[in-house]
Amino acid sequence: MLQSEYFIPTLKEVGSEAVIPSHQLMLKAGLVRQVAAGVFSFLPLGYRLLKKVMEIIREEMDRIGGQEFLLPALNPIEIWQQTGRVEAIGDVMFHIKNREGLVLAPTHEEIITFHARQHIKSYRNMPQIWYQIQTKFRNEPRPKSGVLRGRQFIMKDSYSLDTSWEGLDQSYEKHFHAYKRIFERCGIKFFIVGASSGAMGGSKSQEFMVESDSGEDLCVISEESGYAANLEVATSLVPPVGRIEDNFELEIFPTPNSKTIDDLVNHFGFDEKRCAKSVVYIIDSEPVLILMRGNDELNETKLSAVFNTTNIRPAESEELIRFTGADHGSIGPVNLKTKIKVVADNLLKDANGLISGANIDGYHYKNIDFKRDCHIDAYYDLRTVREGELCPFGTPLKIVKAIELGHIFKLGTKYSESLGATFLDAQGNEQPIIMGSYGIGVERVLACFIEQNHDEKGIIWKYPLIPFHAHLLGLNVIKSQVVKNTSFDIYNNLRSEGFDILFDDRDETAGVKFNDADLIGIPIQIIAGEKNIKNGLVEIKYRESGNRELVEISSLAKFLRDYYNRYETGEK
RNA sequence: CGGGGCGUAGCACAGCCCGGUUAGCGCGCCUGCUUUGGGAGCAGGAGGUCGCAGGUUCAAAUCCUGCCGCCCCGACCA
Structure with a gap:
């Protein structure tokens, strides 16, 4: 990609409204622009990265047998009335004004159950895992922190359909491991907590959390024992008040x-x-x-x-x-x-x-x-756990703020019963389908990654979450014929070798190119300057460490292949 | 929804308290020359319904009222 033709509007400064690093950097690096409160456009570079996240999610969902759908955001309100969630969700649901009877879907249990009711009639039709990556609409009272809490956002939501509670356990377990793999592959440091099912209904639920001061959830964790729970459900060991000897009169x-x-x-x-x-x-x-x-x-x-x-x-x-x-x-x-x-x-x-x-x-x-x-x-048990108490396993607990990246629920039969999604079991008895529901906030994955991988200069992407394999900087590329010829040769050669290259061929000074490259954060920078080129060399700068080394122009493709192979083979 | 803050050029801000020239600075943008490995220099230039509406006044970016939008804290968060 020629940077002179690619739309990456980087910024030197952002307004005071952006207060957390990921929000500031997503604006500065030209990944997103805000359109309204809680509503963002993803620009080409940002969308490229978002698609990388979605690809990883797709691969892991497909690996557990998920089938990808695309469900409508416009939903008939009737189906929501049948599950009682018009009231339960209340003002968070957007209602269409000039077309009575339509709402914008904040989640898709109802639609999934609708399709299950249509076609899943026999125990032979299950289990099923149905998923989609699609835009959700929620009328949040207060959007905040950039893309972390928006009124419109992309969610990977999946739903399992099973004939038995044991089957649900298995589908849930599959999602648990898929989610772990997704976040591990994205290079995010996360932890898993027991959580509340809230108005979703259902029994067990767990959340995948990223520790962050920008988080809106409080989690109770104890590193010694591995205990981890959302504060909403956390318990601790505190001696009961009990009885005293002297039982005086009231x-x-x-x-x-x-x-x-x-x-x-x-x-x-x-x-x-x-x-x-x-x-x-x-x-x-x-x-x-x-x-x-x-x-x-x-x-x-x-x-x-x-x-x-x-x-x-x-x-x-x-x-x-x-x-x-x-x-x-x-x-x-x-x-x-x-x-x-x-x-x-x-x-x-x-x-x-x-x-x-x-x-x-x-x-x-x-x-x-x-x-x-x-x-x-x-x-x-009705009390809120406090910092310093002992977790249920007897080790000290602490309370941390966290961002919720994913949430998995054992829903049970709440939706299948209220919508009449039933099947005939092997004995010919009619049973409600047993469901699970699983979500990932896709933009949050990007934002959390940036929260965990940046420095004062900008973002530091790491494979596989990279927009390009390398950022080629042609210094004085317009005036210097040598640099121009050589850097275009490098660009064309690396592309023909299958690498995605962002080539800074702009008529900008070296300083501008260095700073933009550090801001955008592609892990490998290939710096093509006149002096080195005359010796048949270019300089490689590693974005993360800042280390530099000289590499023969003729072996650049091998260099990149070796670099990324180390990731593929897990050596790094 | 409660509390606080903000809205002035593409971006980021000053000016407003204490009304009065042609509304200002930096960045960005356009033209030319120079420069070219860490956000270049010089010269010239374009770009503004001061969020919207109403009011006070000889006169409003500035004072008053209402509305809209955005941000932060809290409440809420399927």
Whole structure:
């Protein structure tokens, strides 16, 4: 490719709106341009790289027997109504205004299930793995971080159809390994965490994560034991509060100006652990009192999972007073005004000697015994894990920010049941198809790679994620006849040997070419300058290390072949 | 959706608080000459509805109101 004819609008500076390295570099290196909030155009160089990612994904999906589809982004809303996801997804789904009944698909479980219902009628038709690489539309409340969170993005989404739960396990396992291979081949450092299924429904799910300050997820990891989980589902080893010897009588006492656990601890000297914090949530329209130990934070995802609904929200002040008798700061499990459901975190199981609100503003009870003084409907793990606690295997855990690259779900029968996608098993019984769902954010792969592979000068691509095999820089190529003839010969020769070469034949100064080459980040730069050419040589610069060496012009093809063979044979 | 910030030439910004010449700087772009291994030099030149609408004023990029757009923090995130 002649750079003089190729559209790579590099920039010296980008505006202050780009705050993370990948966003800045994708703009500077001429990979993308923003069109609207969360909407990007990929320019030729960027799209070339995106296609490399997609090729790797295709190869690995095909390897596990995936069949590539192309499903429509325009979907009839009716099918989404049948699975109840119009409400579940809510404002995140784009609705078409001037053609009633159409929406833009944010994901494709419904359409896949629609086709499965049409044609998968027998256990003999399964298993199937269906996938596509296609544009998704999600009306994100706040797009951010360049292509990391957009309103339109490319996803590789796949779906497995199985006759049994064991079959689903196998399809899931295949995806697990395919995803590992995809991200390993892309040269990305990642880790895998147990995750929440959220409103997707289903049982098991895992996320493929890249540690990054730009990430939107918090993950709990313990390197010693290998424990890794999204904070939404993470658990830790914390001793329960338990019971104390002296079980005194329940006692009410005034606590003016003490609305928080910290206030109680500071004003009265209580042990924070023996304070039972109360929060009230409205879960599927029903009030539920939730008791947490001390200042433990309620994990809404866990709460959501326990009650098997995403329809949860904290109660308003007015509701608190109506259901409990007091406003926040004075609520507790004893003396509730109305009979509402009461659940507590596992750490509080059967504890006594507790302090909690009296459901009278400005009063608390002490010496509460959960077994004696109130009724707890159930105990669950509801707390949010904290840094420094021990993971379930007993080793210290830490919390890191991460970008979600991929997510794999065991969906089960949620979609096949709601859409009636059934088959006849070997006994002639009608059964719902058992499904899995698996996604990869394609642009995120590129962005994460750049986050992990750049320096102050620009991007550092590594095979196989390279836009070209080499960047040929013709210095003073317009005026120097020697450089011109030789560099064009090199260019034509290497191309005929099967290499993709970006040839900087522009009428630019050497400095401009060096800086653009470092910015674009092709791993090998071939620098053709007059002096070296006269000795039959060119200089090779390795983008990553900055090391340089002289190579005979006649052996350049061999040089490149050897260089890339080292990657192919895994020597590097 | 709550909080904050921004919108001036292709790009990045200053000017606005305190209204008043022909709206400014750098980069980029065009022409010519010179230069040519780390973002060249000189000379000349083109390019602006100051986001949109309304208002105040003799006079608005500047003050006021509304709207739109974009970014950041938070909430949300199938």
